[in-house]
Amino acid sequence: MSGPKILVRDVSKVFPPAGGGNGAFTALGGVSLEIADNEFVTVVGPSGCGKSTLLNILAGLETPSGGEALVDGKAVDGPGPERGVIFQQYALFPWLSVRENVEFGMRSTGVPKKERRERAEHFIRLVGLERFADALPKTLSGGMKQRCAIARAYAVNPSILLMDEPFGALDALTRVRLQEQLLQTWSSDRRTVLFITHDVDEAVFLAGRVIVMAARPGRIHDVIDVDLPYPRTEEVRLSPEFGKLRNEVWQAVYHQDH
Numbered sequence: 280m281s282g283p284k285i286l287v288r289d290v291s292k293v294f295p296p297a298g299g300g301n302g303a304f305t306a307l308g309g310v311s312l313e314i315a316d317n318e319f320v321t322v323v324g325p326s327g328c329g330k331s332t333l334l335n336i337l338a339g340l341e342t343p344s345g346g347e348a349l350v351d352g353k354a355v356d357g358p359g360p361e362r363g364v365i366f367q368q369y370a371l372f373p374w375l376s377v378r379e380n381v382e383f384g385m386r387s388t389g390v391p392k393k394e395r396r397e398r399a400e401h402f403i404r405l406v407g408l409e410r411f412a413d414a415l416p417k418t419l420s421g422g423m424k425q426r427c428a429i430a431r432a433y434a435v436n437p438s439i440l441l442m443d444e445p446f447g448a449l450d451a452l453t454r455v456r457l458q459e460q461l462l463q464t465w466s467s468d469r470r471t472v473l474f475i476t477h478d479v480d481e482a483v484f485l486a487g488r489v490i491v492m493a494a495r496p497g498r499i500h501d502v503i504d505v506d507l508p509y510p511r512t513e514e515v516r517l518s519p520e521f522g523k524l525r526n527e528v529w530q531a532v533y534h535q536d537h
């Protein structure tokens with residue numbers, strides 16, 4: 280494939296005023312971005328800078344007011360199986376087991392039953408939930424539920440994963456474990472990933488490139504390449520190079536007036 284996997288060209292999004300009064304709100308004002316196939320990109324920025332709006336436009340859940348969003352060279356015009364979306368809330372069906380939840384997404388894409396079963400097994404193993412395949416979501420911890428959501432997204436075989444603060448509701452330790460596991464999964468089965476987070480450490484640890492956004496209007500403020508080797512081990516996390524990049528991203532997020 281030639282050309283970027285994801286191309287965002289001068290995308291804006293204006294929301295009508297709440298309650299129908301005057302003063303429309305510009306959530307995104309002219310965002311342009313290219314993401315290559317199999318790239319892992321994170322997006323950080325202050326609350327309200329339009330991170331979710333950008334992700335929702337790529338997911339096909341919102342339409343841009345101006346500009347265009349292209350995936351594989353085609354304009355996004357609604358959700359599609361090639362784009363898996365994972366939100367902060369786990370969105371698992373509570374009455375289905377882990378295995379059934381993972382299989383569920385494949386049903387709508389017409390994967391035959393036997394293959395659904397095999398693929399579910401594979402991805403449940405990949406996220407380390409094989410002992411819990413028959414468990415219901417209510418018996419799982421938050422981290423396990425999110426691993427199940429990741430397995431379900433992967434099983435549909437999307438070439439793009441759009442992740443909106445997927446670890447936002449988890450405690451720090453679980454979060455670090457899931458970051459490592461997500462990277463392991465991604466390393467053995469590469470996809471193009473756009474991952475939104477509030478956490479600067481998380482943004483640097485995961486990404487090959489960090490997009491820093493600014494608010495009012497939502498726009499790209501800075502793009503920082505993370506030139507650290509994969510696999511990203513604890514050693515990488517504790518290295519001076521990591522610290523330097525984290526400081527750089529931190530400055531870009533919290534001192535945007537300079």
Ligand SMILES: Nc1ncnc2c1ncn2[C@@H]1O[C@H](COP(=O)(O)OP(=O)(O)OP(=O)(O)O)[C@@H](O)[C@H]1O
Binds near residue numbers: 294304326327331332
């Ligand atoms: N449906 C909507 N109608 C009106 N305004 C909206 C709508 N969706 C989002 N907004 C506004 O657009 C702005 C950007 O929202 P968005 O959720 O994209 O930001 P964000 O960077 O993801 O924020 P956070 O980090 O707090 O999740 C916010 O000010 C929000 O209030």
